[in-house]
Amino acid sequence: MPLRETRDAALRATVARLAASHPFYRDFWSQVDLSRVRGIDDLPLLPLTTKAMFTADPEAFRLEPDGSPERQLWDVAYTSGSTSAPAPIYQSAYDFHAILFAQVRMAEIRGMRGDDRIANLYPLTPQPHGAWTRANHAAAVLGATVVCGMSGASPWFDVTRRLPEVADLLVATRPTVLWGVPSYVRRVVDEVIRRGGTLPDVRMLAISGEAVTPAMAAQLAELLAAAGAPQVVISNSLGASELQYGLVECVAGAGFHNPVPELLHLDAVDEDGLPVPPGSPGAFVMTHLGRQGTVLVRYLLGDRVEVDHGPCPHCGRLGGRVVAHHGRSSRSLKIKGQLVDTTVLESTVAAVPGVADHRSVVRLRDLHDPLSGDELVVQVAPLPSFSADRVVEAVKLATRVTPAVEVTTADSLFPPDERMKPRRFVDERSESR
Template sequence: MPRAVSGRLPRIGDWTDFDSLAKVQESLLAGTLAAASASAFYRTRRDGVPADRAELAGYPLTSKADLRDAYPFGMLAVDRTRLATYHESSGSTGTPTASYYTGADWADLVDRYTRMRVGIKDTDTFLVRTPYALMLTGHVAHAAARACGATVVPADNRSLATPYAKVVRLLKDLDVTLTWSLPTDALVWAAAAAQAGLRPDRDFPALRALLVAGEPLSEARRDRIAAVWGVPVVQEYGASETGGLAGECPHGELHLWADRAIFEVYDPATGRITADGSGELVVTPLCREAMPLLRYHIGDRVEVSYRDCPCGWALPIVRVLGRFSAGAGLTQVGLEELVFRLPAEYGVLFWRARHTGSGLRVQIEVEVRHGPAAAGELTAAIGAAYGLDATVEAVPPGTLVPPGVLTAMPEVMKPRGLFTADEDWDRALRYY
């Protein structure tokens, strides 16, 4: 397993500028290329394995299709007895992408996660609300919190055992101090708290920060979530195939962990690849032994810059725009920014939009008395930003996120074989 400084993982402060950061990358790259040569995928690739950074710069991209074709262990670079965990993507497009990590890989995953700017303390109660099943995100947060001595509440968001109403109860009754979730979840919890007669900014005094990842997040939506809960919202960015790739500094900028990976920006329209600018992210992890990846094309649309930041970390700054674009320069982050710039008193938390080709249809949940004003203001903002004819519909609260979703407490049972006459035995072998 490559290490840059005295046999340990790089730490912020080991470099002082972007030139010395490049030297940290160089110190790790040889080990990364050696690990890739042990991978069946790279060893048998027509181009072989690059010998150095100059050759890496011209090496073909590794795609998600490559990972799917290599399922399950075609990317493996160590003996399977050395693996600590196996993970998969959701597989929503068919064959999933597999990823796997050794114990040494896990040391790197945990170390990167604990760089969260708010810190994780042994006095924290940390509610983990991202998936556990096969995906990486919940397990990394869980392991990092335990490594810091925190108490973990494993509230997996793929389980009927922890509906939104129960999450609100846990947040309050357990004095949860930190949470890890999708940004959208934080808004749904706020709505569920309101249904329970609670105010997020008043009735959860132990909460000190909301840690979020897993979907694009505009500054306007982050500000709205922070205002609703009265605590900072701290963003992280990563993928199951790579682990965490970026985190926030004390000044709120999202920095790529370029001491642990080489990042590039790919323009699919021209095929041009640069170190910064706008395009799709390409990453070469530098501390990965089980599944080395060379120039892995994640596909997320990003903006990367190497400008100085007051934090002094000397790490590139990234803005993550997501993968979906509906034409006319329209992205989820861009549209979301306009939605959450609406005045807070309108109470807009939930929205959806559909690009029809000739225009845009948008629905926003908004209090009835503010509906006309909200619809008019958003229509004008979309026209000014994108030159699109938008039809904005103001729908009453509960239309997009029904109250039953916020208050439901489904019955959870284990498989059983024996039932009484008044029980539903069709659920005998179900576990939910």
């Protein structure tokens, strides 16, 4: 069956299933004529679902169990957003097998192989999170070997490793793939070099969780070359907890491919919820096709993107690609009288040579005077080549705001519950006023 017909049939089955057994959509769609939703083109007939709706009552987004094997609970993962309490995402047995299938497709697209030795450098988190668990599941379904760095934190037991221990583990196990958050991967590789070790077999960095600019990618490649791995593919991906897998590149700059279009639909929409024309940015929406646990339809992920539904010019795949990512929605705010895009601020600091990790904080100059001026502080965990002047110059050029720079340690920048998705910009003014 052609892909379009497969997707249309999957959407019709999903809508019928949700109307009968999904607590949220059964009510949310009560005034919608669902008989008119016959395929993907009819999705705009359904209202958009916001993240606030989901996090307010995540239990209502789980299909009611019906005794079938497809809906039996397999595992639970939690979102990692910093603006609300973690929300559970339920995987049924069907969903988990679909995740394994998606991991196979992701590996095919990005070039990961069964003979790879994967170093899972995602942190262990207090709640189960998709990144750490799914990297292990990917290795299992590929037949690859995996070693877990086990950074992060446990509030109950001493089961994690410090940075020097992770670096020594990688040197001893000689991985071919480093998989994790780019800022932490950079810290680990730098620690390997600092301790006199090498990583000669690394051929790929599989990174997600943070935006990676070309300048950051060049820094990572340069660092790996210094660690003895001169030919490294940097495979970026775009993920979301609600997906439980990632959108990946076939080659750098080709766009983030939907690996399983028969299970997921992606689009960019305008303020009225209608798909935007090709080449135009819009709000990023996703629709699950076939899930049996937590199910989301026309769900706003909170990003602004451009989506191309044509074949990829490099690999020919269909199914939708995110070809441009314009950051999170509503990321601009006034600092010292200037309108600053915090996404630009974050990428600017990350691209400065010598910055191992970072966080930017805007606060009042005088905490006791709510009318005092703003102050932008860039907190940096440095590499040996760090220069505070370079940070000041880069930020001033990008934002027209001159920052103060504070040097600190990487471990002190983020509390344990932010290690998976670091909050790189904090506005403390609302807490003071």
